[in-house]
Amino acid sequence: MNNRKGMSLIEAVITIAILALVLYPIYEFLRQGARSWQLGENKTEVVQNARIGLDKMCDEIKHAREFYTIFSNQVRFWWRDLDDDRTADPDEIISYFWSGTPGDDLLRQFDSEAEPTPLANYVDLFELRYYDDTGMEILKPDAVYFITAALRIKKTDKDGSYTSVMRKALHPRNI
Secondary structure, three states: OOOOOOOOHHHHHHHHHHHHHHHHHHHHHHHHHHHHHHHHHHHHHHHHHHHHHHHHHHHHHHOOOEEEEEEOOEEEEEOOOOOOOOOOOHHHEEEEEOOOOOOOOEEEEEOOOOOOEEEEOOEEEEEEEEEOOOOOEEOOHHHOOEEEEEEEEEEEEOOEEEEEEEEEEEOOOOO
16 A cells, blocks of 8 residues: 555645635735725825815916906906016916816816816815905905905715815905
């Protein structure tokens, strides 16, 4: 008779079970780490989207020389006199607007441009309020003294919903 040494089926099953017990927690740890990383990326994207969009818009409104259209979800103004001719040219007039539909982009467009440029994505709320020098809320473009802006970004994906709200108050310097 040959004396054969080897593993029996029972020994192989026990070895695989022990290996699974050791590897499963490692797998779960790595999976949770990857999920946490993705959640952090999504949160960061939403916050940066809101901050960059609102900062860009408010910085340009601070330099406004004259307002033409003011609504709660739209503003159109003479930004800067780039060529010092004291005349508002199409490449000096900017509009910021949002359709009012959650998920649409906040858009920025010069009068000289054919298509608007997205400034912020996943917009859930965009609201501008205009005040005169007495602090009364107004809707007259020629009396704007102070503006408050609110931008809420909401991104939803398979892992959840991420929201960031940014608010700013500003006074146009050149009016």
